[in-house]
Structures are given as C-alpha cells and as structure tokens.
Amino acid sequence: MKLKIGDKISWISAAGNLTGTIYNIVLDLNAAQKTIPWIDIKIQDRLTGVRLCATDSYLKMMHVQPLGV
Numbered sequence: 001m002k003l004k005i006g007d008k009i010s011w012i013s014a015a016g017n018l019t020g021t022i023y024n025i026v027l028d029l030n031a032a033q034k035t036i037p038w039i040d041i042k043i044q045d046r047l048t049g050v051r052l053c054a055t056d057s058y059l060k061m062m063h064v065q066p067l068g069v
Contacts (some may be wrong), residue, residue: 001059001066003039008067011052019044019067025054 003009003022010019024040030053037054052062 001056001064003054003064003066009041009064010067011062011064013062018050020050023049 003025005022005025007022008019009022010017012018020041020043022039023042026038026040027035028038030036038051039054040049040051042049052058052064
C-alpha cells in the first residue's frame with residue numbers, strides 16, 4: 001500500500017474504527033532492532049496522535065484503508 005503525507009486513512013484498533021491524517025513518515029527501529037517504516041497520524045477529533053508500523057503485513061492486520069480514493 002502506498003501512503004504519503006496528507007493522506008486520510010481509517011483503521012481498526014482496540015479503541016474502535018479510527019480516522020486520521022498522516023503527518024509524518026519515518027524509518028526507525030522496532031523492538032527487534034530492525035529498521036522499518038512508521039507513519040504518524042493525527043486522529044480526527046482528538047488531541048493526540050498515533051504512530052503505526054507501516055509494514056504491509058501490519059497495515060493489513062489493522063485494516064488500514066485510504067479515504068477519499
């Protein structure tokens with residue numbers, strides 16, 4: 001899945017079905033000390049944001065979907 005800064009997405013989490021806008025994409029280490037992509041998202045109608053792992057398998061597991069496509 002090709003995502004870029006400014007894309008609006010939705011995903012399913014323990015907090016329910018959330019929507020937000022990607023404001024940053026970075027390469028950083030995971031718990032296994034492997035460099036992987038991460039996306040920072042400003043959640044709609046909330047003061048806080050979230051960072052999601054941006055590997056294909058994780059995005060599929062979280063049911064990440066671009067909005068407005």
